[in-house]
Amino acid sequence: MSASDVLLAVNADDFGMSGSVSRGILRAHREGIVTSTSLLGNCDDLDQARALLDGAPELGVGVHLTLLGGRPVCDPGLVPTLTRGRSELYARPQDLLLALVAGRIDAKEIEREFDAQVTRARDTGLTLDHLNTHRHSGFFPAVGQAMEAVARKHRIAGIRSAVERPTLSWATDPVRGLEAGVLTGLAWLTRRRMGALRHGPQSWGYVESGRLDEIRILEILGRFGPGAHELICHPGEEDEVGDDRHHRVQELAALTSAKVRRALERRGVRLCRWRDLL
Secondary structure, eight states, X not given: OOTTOEEEEEEEEEETSOHHHHHHHHHHHHHSSOOEEEEXXXXXXXXXXXXXXXXXXXXXXXXXXXXXXXXXXXXXXXXXXXXXXXXXXXXXXXXXXXXXXXXXXXXXXXXXXHHHXXXXXXXXXXXXXXXXXXXXXXXXXXXXXXXXXHHHXXXXXXXXXXXXXXXXXXXXXXXXXXXXXXXXXXXXXXXXXXXXXXXXXXXXXXXXXXXXXXXXXXXXXXXOOSEEEEEEEOOOSSOOTTOOSOOHHHHHHHHTOHHHHHHHHHHTOEEOOGGGTO
């Protein structure tokens, strides 16, 4: 990569969360600009997810490590502080955050669960090139350090670690702007405690997460400088009932837009997978 090159991995999170999400990601890959996806670490039907990924050999794959929702991959008895003595992980992000801040979660259990999620995916034969975390929990220091430790163990070079600089869009959506501001501070603190893997590509789309459209993608594209970038997205064939955070059908339309593809070509942005950024 030369100093003037602009490389972009368009990464769709949540593969395996549901059939409609996985099919939407595959469509955004085949008909649009998605180049990479992150498989939900504790997805219910791993065999089906693996079969769908077999049909997209050019799609890069990583693991979307999660401490939220569903059952842990580990025996719940091995991760009691992640399950509170129950059979499932925390349901709400705010409850997980409060438990982390209060020191009620054992960092060794985070690493144990993340290791189990990665091992489960690798045991299907998948080649993994990156790790990130569901709902960006990896920006909390204990979680980020566990993610990096697991990445080193499994020789996975890519982890999501950088938040874009604040822009006017953070002010136009103050709730999400505040959330992104908190993530920025946590990301800075976490990277200071991490080792060599802290220097990932510049990731974009935190405020726009789940609400990308043509205009938002074009605005983000206009802020790219030379180097490696990741655009986070959440496409799907249907909007999930009860999930007003992710407008998956809208994102799918934007990611398959001819206008967006033409803009990438005009800027000379080269689409690639995570492994090509590292």
